[in-house]
Structure formats: structure tokens, C-alpha cells
Amino acid sequence: MSKLATVLAAIDAANAKDPRMDEGQPEALLYGQRMSAECDRLFPNASEVLQIAARGQHIERWVLKRADFPEGRAGYLKWRRDLGAHHASRVGELMAQAGYSEDEIAEASSMLRKEGIKRNDQVQALEDVICFVFIKWYFAPFSGKHSPEKILDIVAKTARKMSAKARARALSEFDLPADLAAAFDV
Structure with a gap:
């Protein structure tokens, strides 16, 4: 199995544990599959790192609940930042286990934290x-x-x-x- 297939399967395995359901599937798993499908459609020559970031965009999203953060915009933004950091950390762990380089992991992490949007x-x-x-x-x-x-x-x-x-x-x-x-x- 390729490194890419290994990471995507690991992301799917993590997201399959989502207790929330959507269309009869774990919500995060379905979201990741939709992200991959749109990534493939919009960017047919996407790098492996972009493909991984797309699939892992909501990895284990249910772990950090919005209700556990303060109400209002500041609480919402903290929740989103913490989610981005969690997604980046988890995807980075899975990429490292599959043999991706530190630079590739850093690139995916940056994407998942939305660093450099528009740039x-x-x-x-x-x-x-x-x-x-x-x-x-x-x-x-x-x-x-x-x-x-x-x-x-x-x-x-x-x-x-x-x-x-x-x-x-x-x-x-x-x-x-x-x-x-x-x-x-x-």
C-alpha cells in the first residue's frame, strides 16, 4: 500500500469512530470522503499533501465540542483554532507513521491551520x-x-x-x- 493510501485509510479509520451520523455513516468519515471527491474534481493533479489535508480536514472533529468553549465570537474562534491545531497534529502523526518527511508534514499542518490563506x-x-x-x-x-x-x-x-x-x-x-x-x- 502506498504512503498516500496508508494515510487516507488511517484518517478514515479515525473518522469512522465519529458517534454522529449523517446519511447512515459517521459524519466525519462522510465529510472526508466528500472533501476528497471535491479535491479530485477541482484539482485533478493535486499534490499528495493537498489530498491528505483535504481528507483530514475534520479528522476527529467531534473530540472538541463547540459547547465546551465560551459563547460568542471569541469562543467560536478559539474553538476553530483549537480544532485546526488538533487536525494538524493528528494528520501529522498519521503522515509520520506512513513515512512522510517533516517538510511534508509541516506543509499539511500549515494547510489545516489555514496559515497563508490568499497567499x-x-x-x-x-x-x-x-x-x-x-x-x-x-x-x-x-x-x-x-x-x-x-x-x-x-x-x-x-x-x-x-x-x-x-x-x-x-x-x-x-x-x-x-x-x-x-x-x-x-
């Missing part, structure tokens, strides 16, 4: 994949739970995270209402 092509590629997965699989359920104002705000924030190329592609691939599509004109 590092690989970090931006991962963010574009994340945004496409959100729009494709999670936006509709999310929008059913929130006000139109909150939805517009989230769409605008999502669009700002994306590269110009990804925003244009999203507009061509997704049938968004005019007000939401306008949010992609960043």
Missing part, C-alpha cells in the same frame, strides 16, 4: 475545496435553520475565503438566487 496556493486550494463542499452538501440544510440575513452573511464570508477562480466556478456550477450570487462579486 499560499496550496492553503487556498484547500480552502476552495472546503467552500465547494459546504455549498454542495451543507448549505441547504444550514439555510433551513437560519434567517435570510444570516444566510447572506455566511455566503458572503464563504465567497471572501475563495479564490477568484473558485468564485467564478461556483457561480457557473451552482444555481444561487440573485442576492446570494451577488455576494460572490467580491
Whole structure:
């Protein structure tokens, strides 16, 4: 088995332990599979490190619960930072076990902590994949739970995270209402 296949299988094994279910599968496992599928579709020549970061984006996400952090924006941001550090640490451990170099591990860790978004092509590629997965699989359920104002705000924030190329592609691939599509004109 290749190093890449070994790491992806290890990520899947960790995510298969997610007690939360989505479409009859552990939630993190399904999310990782969706991330890999979108990564393959958007970046067919993706580096192994980008493929690993995409699959491991939510590794063991259930371990750090949002409810265990303070309410409000500061608590939310701390939770997200701690999640990124956890994802980077766990993926790094699995990469090391499979024989990846320290530089490759550092690159994946940087991607998972979102260091250099808008400045590092690989970090931006991962963010574009994340945004496409959100729009494709999670936006509709999310929008059913929130006000139109909150939805517009989230769409605008999502669009700002994306590269110009990804925003244009999203507009061509997704049938968004005019007000939401306008949010992609960043």
C-alpha cells in the first residue's frame, strides 16, 4: 500500500469512530470522503499533501465540542483554532507513521491551520475545496435553520475565503438566487 493510501485509510479509520451520523455513516468519515471527491474534481493533479489535508480536514472533529468553549465570537474562534491545531497534529502523526518527511508534514499542518490563506496556493486550494463542499452538501440544510440575513452573511464570508477562480466556478456550477450570487462579486 502506498504512503498516500496508508494515510487516507488511517484518517478514515479515525473518522469512522465519529458517534454522529449523517446519511447512515459517521459524519466525519462522510465529510472526508466528500472533501476528497471535491479535491479530485477541482484539482485533478493535486499534490499528495493537498489530498491528505483535504481528507483530514475534520479528522476527529467531534473530540472538541463547540459547547465546551465560551459563547460568542471569541469562543467560536478559539474553538476553530483549537480544532485546526488538533487536525494538524493528528494528520501529522498519521503522515509520520506512513513515512512522510517533516517538510511534508509541516506543509499539511500549515494547510489545516489555514496559515497563508490568499497567499499560499496550496492553503487556498484547500480552502476552495472546503467552500465547494459546504455549498454542495451543507448549505441547504444550514439555510433551513437560519434567517435570510444570516444566510447572506455566511455566503458572503464563504465567497471572501475563495479564490477568484473558485468564485467564478461556483457561480457557473451552482444555481444561487440573485442576492446570494451577488455576494460572490467580491
